[in-house]
Amino acid sequence: MEFDFECWRCWANNTIYGEPTHGFWRDRYKLPADWNCWNCGAVNTTPDD
Numbered sequence: 546m547e548f549d550f551e552c553w554r555c556w557a558n559n560t561i562y563g564e565p566t567h568g569f570w571r572d573r574y575k576l577p578a579d580w581n582c583w584n585c586g587a588v589n590t591t592p593d594d
């Protein structure tokens with residue numbers, strides 16, 4: 546599944562792919578802990594909810 550995040554620096558929309566994982570209680574998606582903005586190259590941390 547793909548998730549959209551906004552870069553903290555330039556607000557460009559970044560699409561991050563999350564690998565499906567099967568948790569004990571419910572299915573979750575494993576996202577990278579951080580990623581580089583395609584637009585400005587800033588390192589963004591994936592929000593954890």
Ligand SMILES: [Zn+2]
Pocket residue numbers: 552553554555556557582583584585586587
């Ligand atoms: Zn950016």
